[in-house]
Amino acid sequence: MRLIIVGFGRVGSRTARVLxxxxHEVVVVDNDAEKIDRARSRGFTVVPGDGSDPAVLDEADVEGADAVGAITGDPNVNFExxxxxxxxxxxxxxxxxxxFSEDVYDEYARAVDEVIYPERLGAAGAKTALLGGNFNAIGELTEQLQLVAVAVPDDAPVVGTRVHDIELDGARVYAHGRQREPLTIPLPGTAVQAGDRLALITEIARADDTRSALLGG
Structure with missing residues (x-):
């Protein structure tokens, strides 16, 4: 795919690198001389300028792009x-x-295909990591739901329980993996062992209860 990344800061540079x-073919747009030099040194095609200027995006060949990520630190620029x-x-x-207020967020969400909030994801990950290193937020799916990965310790209450028999209020296990094995949909007879990994969706408001039910404490 041909992708344009507007903003080569902390989030934009990592996004561009992964793509x-x-x-993928990645074109970077930025108006900061230092970021422009850094992007070029990493092998990216760079169009200098303000990404909210139609002429700059034309130079980046927006007409031939599959997608555009507006990832600067200024939401007004990103919206434009x-x-x-x-x-x-x-x-x-x-x-x-x-x-933002719910009304403003909804306005953005209706106008664009996807809205991302990296700081919120980082805060969610930091919070759950502080609560316990085995219980890590991967991301927030909605305002109410969180995607969580769990490493099962030796003394966890769920050790020996079949994955399909794990009952949680406000959460559901959807994938399981042994140590150093990929996560897959668990078979009906799969029992949890110490060191296994579980992936689940939980209501954010019940994340602490979910952690206690799975890991104890």
């Missing part, structure tokens, strides 16, 4: 970028970097 490593890209038929991803 590049997966074999997405509106231009949408006019060219691109998939649009907009980064926000602060909490």
């Amino acid at each position: 590049q490593e997966e074999g 970028v997405c509106m231009i890209a949408k006019d060219h038929g691109c998939r649009t991803v907009m980064r926000i970097s602060e909490d």
Whole structure:
């Protein structure tokens, strides 16, 4: 795919690198000289300028892009970028970097294809890591639901229990894996062993209860 990343800061640079490593064609747009030099040194095609300027996106060949990620730290710029890209038929991803009212968030969500909030994901991961290193938030699916990965310790209450028999209020296990094995859909007879990994969806408000039920304490 041909992808345009507007904003080569902390989030944008990592996003661009991952996409590049997966074999996608990535064009970077930024107006900061240091970031432009850094992007070029890493082998990216770079178009200098303000990504919210239609002429700059034209130079980046937005018409030929499959998707545009507006990942600067300024949500107003990101929104303008997405509106231009949408006019060219691109998939649009907009980064926000602060909490907005529900009405404002909904307005953004209706106007673009995806809204991302990296700081919220980082905070969720930090919170659950502080509560216990075996219980890690992967991401928030909605305002109410969180995707969580669990490493099962030796003394966890669920050791010896069949995965299909694990009952949790406000949460559901959807994948299981032995140590150093990939996560898969568990078979009906699969029992949990110490060191296994579980992936589940939990209501954010009940995340602490889910952690206690799975890991004890």
